[in-house]
Each structure stands twice: as C-alpha cells, then as structure tokens.
Amino acid sequence: MSWIDIGSIDDVPVRGARVVKTAQGCVAVFRTAADEVFAMSDTCPHKAGPLSEGIVHGHKVTCPLHNWVFSLETGEAQGADDGRVPTYPVRIDAGRILLDGAELAKRTAA
Amino acid sequence: MTQKLVVIGAGMASGRAIEHLVETAPDAYEITLFGTEPRGNYNRIMLSPVLSGEKTYEEIVTHDADWYATHGVTCRFGETVTGIDRARKVVLSAGGETPYDKLLIASGSNPFIIPMPGHDLDGVLAYRDLDDTYAMMKAAEKPGAKAVVIGGGLLGLEAAAGLKMRGMDVTVVHLMGHLMERQLDEAAGYLLRKELVGRGINVLCSSNSKEILGEDGKVRALLLDNGTELPCDILVMAVGIRPNTALAKEAELAVGRGIHVDDQMVTSDPDILSVGECVEHDGAIFGLVAPLYDQAKIVAKTLLGEAAAFAPKQTSTKLKVTGVDLFSAGDFAEGDDREDIVFRDPARGVYKRLVLQDNRIIGAVMYGDTADGNWFFGLMKDGTDVSDMRETLIFGPAYQGGAAADPMAAVAALPADAEICGCNGVCKGQIVEAIQGGATTLEDVRAQTKASGSCGTCTGLVEQVLAVTLGDDFVLPTAKPVCTCTDLTHEDVRRLIKSQELKSQPAVWQELGWTTPNGCHVCRPAINFYLLADWPLEYQDDPQSRFVNERNHANIQKDGTYSVVPRMWGGITTAAELRAIADAADKYNVPTVKVTGGQRIDLLGVKKEDLPRMWADLNAAGMVSGHAYTKGLRTVKTCVGTDHCRFGTQDSTGLGIKLEKRLWGSWTPHKVKMAVSGCPRNCAESTCKDVGIICVDSGYEVGVAGAAGMDLKETEALAKATTEQEAIDMTVAFVQLYRENARYLDRPYKWVDKVGLDWVKARVVDDVENRMALVARFDLSQTVYQKDPWAERADAKTQRAWSALADLTLEAAE
Ligand code: SRM
Ligand SMILES: Cc1cc2nc3c(=O)[nH]c(=O)nc-3n(C[C@H](O)[C@H](O)[C@H](O)COP(=O)(O)OP(=O)(O)OC[C@H]3O[C@@H](n4cnc5c(N)ncnc54)[C@H](O)[C@@H]3O)c2cc1C
Numbered sequence A: 001m002s003w004i005d006i007g008s009i010d011d012v013p014v015r016g017a018r019v020v021k022t023a024q025g026c027v028a029v030f031r032t033a034a035d036e037v038f039a040m041s042d043t044c045p046h047k048a049g050p051l052s053e054g055i056v057h058g059h060k061v062t063c064p065l066h067n068w069v070f071s072l073e074t075g076e077a078q079g080a081d082d083g084r085v086p087t088y089p090v091r092i093d094a095g096r097i098l099l100d101g102a103e104l105a106k107r108t109a110a
Numbered sequence B: 001m002t003q004k005l006v007v008i009g010a011g012m013a014s015g016r017a018i019e020h021l022v023e024t025a026p027d028a029y030e031i032t033l034f035g036t037e038p039r040g041n042y043n044r045i046m047l048s049p050v051l052s053g054e055k056t057y058e059e060i061v062t063h064d065a066d067w068y069a070t071h072g073v074t075c076r077f078g079e080t081v082t083g084i085d086r087a088r089k090v091v092l093s094a095g096g097e098t099p100y101d102k103l104l105i106a107s108g109s110n111p112f113i114i115p116m117p118g119h120d121l122d123g124v125l126a127y128r129d130l131d132d133t134y135a136m137m138k139a140a141e142k143p144g145a146k147a148v149v150i151g152g153g154l155l156g157l158e159a160a161a162g163l164k165m166r167g168m169d170v171t172v173v174h175l176m177g178h179l180m181e182r183q184l185d186e187a188a189g190y191l192l193r194k195e196l197v198g199r200g201i202n203v204l205c206s207s208n209s210k211e212i213l214g215e216d217g218k219v220r221a222l223l224l225d226n227g228t229e230l231p232c233d234i235l236v237m238a239v240g241i242r243p244n245t246a247l248a249k250e251a252e253l254a255v256g257r258g259i260h261v262d263d264q265m266v267t268s269d270p271d272i273l274s275v276g277e278c279v280e281h282d283g284a285i286f287g288l289v290a291p292l293y294d295q296a297k298i299v300a301k302t303l304l305g306e307a308a309a310f311a312p313k314q315t316s317t318k319l320k321v322t323g324v325d326l327f328s329a330g331d332f333a334e335g336d337d338r339e340d341i342v343f344r345d346p347a348r349g350v351y352k353r354l355v356l357q358d359n360r361i362i363g364a365v366m367y368g369d370t371a372d373g374n375w376f377f378g379l380m381k382d383g384t385d386v387s388d389m390r391e392t393l394i395f396g397p398a399y400q401g402g403a404a405a406d407p408m409a410a411v412a413a414l415p416a417d418a419e420i421c422g423c424n425g426v427c428k429g430q431i432v433e434a435i436q437g438g439a440t441t442l443e444d445v446r447a448q449t450k451a452s453g454s455c456g457t458c459t460g461l462v463e464q465v466l467a468v469t470l471g472d473d474f475v476l477p478t479a480k481p482v483c484t485c486t487d488l489t490h491e492d493v494r495r496l497i498k499s500q501e502l503k504s505q506p507a508v509w510q511e512l513g514w515t516t517p518n519g520c521h522v523c524r525p526a527i528n529f530y531l532l533a534d535w536p537l538e539y540q541d542d543p544q545s546r547f548v549n550e551r552n553h554a555n556i557q558k559d560g561t562y563s564v565v566p567r568m569w570g571g572i573t574t575a576a577e578l579r580a581i582a583d584a585a586d587k588y589n590v591p592t593v594k595v596t597g598g599q600r601i602d603l604l605g606v607k608k609e610d611l612p613r614m615w616a617d618l619n620a621a622g623m624v625s626g627h628a629y630t631k632g633l634r635t636v637k638t639c640v641g642t643d644h645c646r647f648g649t650q651d652s653t654g655l656g657i658k659l660e661k662r663l664w665g666s667w668t669p670h671k672v673k674m675a676v677s678g679c680p681r682n683c684a685e686s687t688c689k690d691v692g693i694i695c696v697d698s699g700y701e702v703g704v705a706g707a708a709g710m711d712l713k714e715t716e717a718l719a720k721a722t723t724e725q726e727a728i729d730m731t732v733a734f735v736q737l738y739r740e741n742a743r744y745l746d747r748p749y750k751w752v753d754k755v756g757l758d759w760v761k762a763r764v765v766d767d768v769e770n771r772m773a774l775v776a777r778f779d780l781s782q783t784v785y786q787k788d789p790w791a792e793r794a795d796a797k798t799q800r801a802w803s804a805l806a807d808l809t810l811e812a813a814e
C-alpha cells in the first residue's frame, strides 16, 4: 500500500463527497454522518452519473441521475438494480484523508 | 531488601496501584508519594456530585491520612516533582532530591485550554480538580451569576448541570452539531439536548468561540464567531484533555501522545513505570477509569516481579447528571455488514440502538431507559451470538417475547392540546372527547368536531387518534407512507412537525419514530423542506439533504456538466446583459446557448469547477441566479402589455417583474411558474401556469393550478383583483399557503385538487386578514431565503469546494 494524503476530513462535507482526479478518471471520497470515509469510482455503472453528487444516507449513496443506490463499502448496487462500482482503500489519520495509491494504479493494470 | 519506590502524582491510577502493592506485599517497597494537589487521593469522577451539591468532598476521599500512615506511605502532598535525573536515579522537587530504585509516573492529564484571546483572564476555569470545583461553587454564590461552558462533552455537561443546580444561568457552547458526539449518535444527542434545555440550560451547538472578552483582567463575556456575545462571570473550558508528559519528555523517555509503555506498563527506561491517563499503550490513550484500574493491577504486579500483561477492554460511558439516563458503548457507526436495531418510544422519550455485526453486538447507544445497558455491554464484551434472541433483543433480558415497536407511538405521545386539524383548530383532546362520547368513525368525528372536514390533509392523523383511543375496535386504513423509514404519510408528518414544534431533523426522527438513523434519499429532502418552510428562523437548511441541482445551484446534465440560467426579470433583458452572457459563453467555452421556454437564456454544458467564476462574472454584470434548478420560483413570463401592444389593458410586464422580484429565492414543495398576459389573447400563456394572471380593463383575473407538463390543465379562477397590489397579495398568499400545506413534490394543481379550490379561496380571497397573515409569513421567510445563491458562493471557499479535492493524475500515472 502507498498512502497518499489527499486532504483534510474537514474539506469533505458531512453526508457529502468530493472527487479526486486520477489519470483513470475521478474517484469519489465520501464522508458519512459518523465521520467515516469511503472511496469509490465516481462513475455510475448505469449511465455514468457522478456518484459524488448523490445524497449520502447511512452507508449508501443514491446516484443523482436516476436514483440507483450503492453501498459505499462494497460498491454493490442495492435492491433490484444490478452493478458494482470499484471501491478503494481509504483511511483517516489525524484528520487527514489517505487514499491507497497502489490500488489506484491497479485500476489501469486491470 | 526493601527498595525505594517514588510515585509522581497522587491520583486515581496511582492510588489503585499503591493499594494493590501494599495489600500483596506490604514490605516490598518504601513508598514516597508526590502530589501537586495539597491533599491525598480522592475519587475524581465524583467531583460532579460535589459541584451539584449532592455530595461533599469528605464523602469522596478514597485514602485519608490514616490510610497512608497505616501503610507506611510517605506523603509529599502539595509538592510538585520538577525533574527526573535518570542517570543518578533521583527526582527533583522543592524539597530537594529524592532517590528511587523504581519510579512510577502517574501524572494524569492536563485539561486543554484553547489558546484564544482572553484564555488567561481571571474567571476562565478548567474542570479537573477540587480547586476548580470550589472555584465554580464560589462563583455560583453570587445571585444571578452567569456561566458559559465551552464543550458539550461529558465534563462540560456535568459542569453545566452542576452549575445550573447551584442556581447559575448557564450556556453551553459546543462546536459540533450534537452533544457528546463521541459517545452519542444524533438521535441520543437530540434527546439529551432536549432534557438540558428543559432544565433551563441554554445549549448552542455548531457554535464556534472566537474570543474571551474581559474587563479589569476578569472575564466578562464570550464572543462567538457569528458575533453573538454571551455575558458571563465564569467561563469553564471543558474541551478535552492532554496526557501530562512534560516530565517524561524532559527526561527523554519515549513519548508520543502519551508516555510510551509496554504491556507491563514499563517505559523506555526499565526502572521507570507509568500508569493512568499520562500513558500511551499500543497507540491508545485513556480517559476513563476502568482501563486505568486494569493498568494499576498490572503495574503493581510488574513492580513485584510477577508476570502480567495489560490488554485494553471496551469501555462504556454514562453521564453523571441526576435524572439523565444515557448509556453508550462500543462502535455505533453504521455499516453495510452491520445491522441496526432501532427502538424509539416518543411518548417516554426513549431511544435505543444496537449495532450488530455477524450476529454480535458491537455497539449500543441508549437514552431514557438504560436499565439494560450493562446486559447489552456484557453480551458485547463476551461476543455472544445473539441470533436466537434477535427479534426481542432490544427489549432487554426481561422481555424475551415482548411487544413490537408501535407505529402509532408518535400520535399516542401527543399531548391533549396538540393541534390535529389546522383548518378548524381542533386539538387531540377534543377528538378524544368526541370518541369517548361515542364517535367511532371518521365521519362521526368529522361531524362532531369538524376535524379533517376542510382540506382533509389531517385525515390520517384523525384516524390514528381513533385507532389509539379505540384500540382494536378501529381498523386503520392503510395510507401510503413517505418511505420505508416511517409509517406516517407526508400529510401526517407535516401536521406533526407543526403541532409538536419539531424544528430539527433529529427531532423529527425521534419524535415521529423513524426506523433509520438519518432517513434516506426519499424522505430527507422532504423533511428538510418541511422544516425550513415551517420554521424559517429556527431551522437551518441542510444542503446535504437536497438533490444535486439544489446543492450545486445548477442543473446537472447527462454528462455531468451543468447549465447556467441567469434571471431575466419578466423576460426583459438589455444589450449589456446579453453582452455579458455572450462574454461568459466565450470565456467558459459554453457549447450550447439556448433560448428557453421560460423567456430566458440557458448556457448549457458548463464544467462544475467553472461555475463559481462564471457566476461571479454574471453577478458583476448585475445578473442573479435564475433558479432554473430549484423547487422554487422559476420564471414569470410576461407579454409586452400596455408598453407597446395595441390591445394591452394593464402593465403586464411591470406586474410580472414585480411578482418575480417579490417571490424569487423562496423554496416551495415543487417548482412554481407564473405568467402575466396583458389581455385575454394570452400571449404569455398564463392559463397553464401555477399562477397565471390575465389583465382586463377592470383589473386582474388571477388563475391558479394550471399545468402544462406531464399533465395538461387550464388554470381555475381564484379571484378577480381590482388593483395590482391586490393581485400581488393574492399571489403571494397563495404561494405561502402552498408552501405551508402541500406535500413535497406536488405541483400546485395536484395540491389544490386534494384540498379543494374553495378551501384555498376561503383563506386567500375571502378572509383578507388571513391573506395578509400569509403574506407576512412569506415575507418573514424571505428575510432568510431571498439571497442570491451565486453572490453567496462567488468566493474562494466555494471555488475550492466545487473543485476536485485533489489531483492525482500525475501520481497515479507513475
Ligand atoms: C431549459 C428548459 C427547456 C428549454 O430549453 O426551453 C427546460 C429544461 C428542463 N426541464 Fe422543463 N425546461 C424548460 C421549460 C419547461 C416548461 C415550459 C415553461 O416553463 O414555460 C415546462 C412545462 C410547464 C411546467 O412547468 O409544467 C417544463 C416542464 C418540465 C417538467 C414536468 C413538470 C410537471 O410537473 O409536469 C420537468 C420534470 C420535473 O420538474 O420533475 C422538467 C424538467 C426539466 C429539466 C430540469 C430536467 C431535469 O430534471 O434535469 C430540464 C433541464 C435541462 C438542463 O439540463 O438544463 N420540465 N419545462 C426550459 C427552462 C425554462 C426556464 O427558463 O427556466
Ligand atoms: C469532573 C470529572 C468527572 C469525571 N467523570 C468520570 C466518569 O464518570 N467515569 C470515568 O471513568 N472517568 C471520569 N473522569 C476521568 C477520571 O477522573 C480520570 O480518568 C482519572 O482521574 C485519571 O487518573 P490518573 O491517576 O491518571 O490522573 P489523576 O487522577 O488526574 O491524577 C494525577 C495527579 O497527578 C498530579 N501531578 C501531575 N503532575 C505532577 C507532578 N509533576 N508532581 C506531582 N504531582 C503531579 C496531579 O495534580 C493529579 O493530582 C472524570 C474526570 C473529571 C475531572
């Protein structure tokens, strides 16, 4: 793992998200009501809606374009919808958000 | 041979350690105990009952002079250790040098004092020891004295409650959104706040302190960063603690956040041990006594050469405020692989939540009824598999097979004077009376009390009162609830928010028995709207409970870009505005510029990070947001009217502009569109709008509830206004009535269809006093919400927030 400091937890709104640009597209970094962080691809498997713009409720996010709901932990679409968003290891250390660069790099390799 | 043990700090941890030592091996050590406080060990955690007057200092002493004498402990109280000379194995203090064979550092923590201006004024207190407690008690003696407590955690709230019991006027200032956020979730935090407010304590959450103001070297007031001044005679800072590591650091022991110790509580020097809040073990530091007592046992064994290892256990928290029942343990964050069991009893003010993972309890928060707290905590510590008792687990050990959560609890909890029917001013008590007097159906109740006889939106609630009062004799018709988080309908929720005066999201979740911790994407935007519409001054709009367009103030498009629509008041523009729009289109590479169906110009395909700059440019040219993305006022279309048209009867353009200027910025259940035509030829298409006005020679025909989207419907005549002012007042009153009563996402035509046009007319047309009251409430709301969202966001902060958090395009490519 190679942890990259991408910013402060305070930069992400509670029950909200921000994006991180990578060479392979945007990664959405979510913050829940309980101040946990999750990272997954910003692109909805349905019609590429930006997941970072969805409403965050519990450990889920609802895509802003057509309301598919995804688990922030597994990236799995919930309910009747079928699809999965790639997720990435992310953690908080002393108020800083760290994203795993090694996993991001694999994204191209895969 | 007896060895010399020197102990630094006569606190709770060292007290326990010495007890273990002298009880197991009374002659192993010759003990010298240093303490800064001029007294021996007392039960620090009981300072709060001393402060509140429920106990005295004498009652909380754990080791008195006799005890130390009996066990041969040499006491050096009132004497601070100022240095450790490890090479010579002596400690330094005012009394000279004291040699040791083994040294035990138990210096505890220091309260953290925010270094803001004024923190060193007289009257700024911490809450850590007996002297602090006495200082607070002394301040409370002055009649009418005021206290401000910074910090809504465990200590701050115990201080606040104690000071309140001593008769002080107390305000708690807390940075976070809810109290005790580290131990409680939002729901429990809400109940706790409600209890404290009920005791007369002023609680300010999400509040940031800026400066402590003084006079003659003494504290006078706390200034918040929103400009509020809170006058006070004392200011208690209870914002956290820091391990007291100064001596250890100076002696060059390994120190991180605390003094590093191994499992045997030995520091980086084999002859120096440490115990209590000053240590850091395996990355963790400690703030509650339970783990410190375990450490004390281990450190005593290590000193006696016995094998032992410290292993931290989970801790639980209770707040020691008499009459407040609260319990928290473990990890209560939500998770996918976790399951929440939520139980709310609004009638008794009870909230319980268990968090399960793999059929084991990993977290528990409870408020109001904590009798089962320790039972849950036991199951949690033992990792008991709870699959078998799952259904009834939340009811506790006594209740295996207990009742299910009651979907009607919210209505059952209403007091008799809670208003159920707003139209006819009928409260619950009157309905219950009618039922007790023999009414058994909705129709009976309606006939006797008039409840639900007008707009009918309270029908669901009246039925619930029937069900609650009659029990099984009444079969509740099933109405469609808001979403799976609740059994209540939109109409029920709206009425209850008003009659119970619910002014925050957690209040709604708790008092209405929501089954999820913070709603979902269906209910949250609706609740957010209801709260801001009903309580414009008290409730704070929550952007995270809004759909993307309203959060970003632009319409998202299928490729994730946005559109920008500046307002063109009544469809009127100027050459200068058009030039500025053209410049913005060039500057931000706008791919499509389109004239909309609403008489204005749409710039489509703008990148999110360009929005704030583009808004600033358009603002500079005098334009504001057109709110083309909101559930709010969109456009007021007009025709050219008397200014130019040979048929025009009134100034339709002017009236359209006046309406748009009055109504823009207000939030509504769904979008609202209007039009004003200068004559019945109706060039502005007024007859299919939410409100459409047609000018005629004798005045203004105001029509409402038209539609031209998914449904097509002509407006219905609301009234004929004789003056322009009257037309404006009726329009504003109609919109306010819609804001106060419609369910979220109903356009006006759907809402009017439910409540009936006559009901609307009675309030907006016939009753002029009521019309003006509606107008006044609308204007009050506009004082908060009529703000150009572009101007508010044309700053560097939004620019950052609207851009990517980080750009790793280079890194990831490597
Ligand atoms: C830009 C515009 C079309 C145009 O190029 O003319 C437009 C564009 C959209 N309309 Fe519209 N409507 C536009 C005039 C209309 C009109 C005509 C009018 O306003 O005179 C109607 C029929 C009247 C009405 O309001 O019902 C109209 C009925 C709708 C509806 C159906 C509403 C309904 O209750 O039946 C929707 C869907 C909704 O709101 O849920 C909708 C939704 C939309 C959305 C916001 C779709 C969405 O949710 O993303 C479109 C945004 C496109 C974008 O990316 O910017 N639009 N839309 C018009 C903007 C007017 C303005 O200046 O603000
Ligand atoms: C008001 C209040 C309420 C609390 N309520 C609870 C509760 O309900 N539950 C719970 O589990 N915990 C509670 N706590 C926390 C608990 O009291 C502490 O965790 C515990 O006291 C820590 O023990 P300690 O021995 O590490 O430190 P302390 O008890 O603080 O003892 C350290 C002592 O060392 C002395 N000292 C420091 N440096 C030197 C030096 N250089 N020379 C000589 N002496 C020195 C200090 O003066 C102090 O007396 C509460 C604390 C407070 C203040």
Ligand code: SF4
Pocket (backbone or CB within 6 Å): none
């Ligand atoms: S009619 Fe309106 S909602 Fe439909 S595609 Fe056109 S702009 Fe979009």
Ligand code: FES
Pocket (backbone or CB within 6 Å): A044, A045, A046, A047, A048, A049, A063, A064, A065, A066, A067, A068
């Ligand atoms: S693009 Fe996400 S739900 Fe359609």
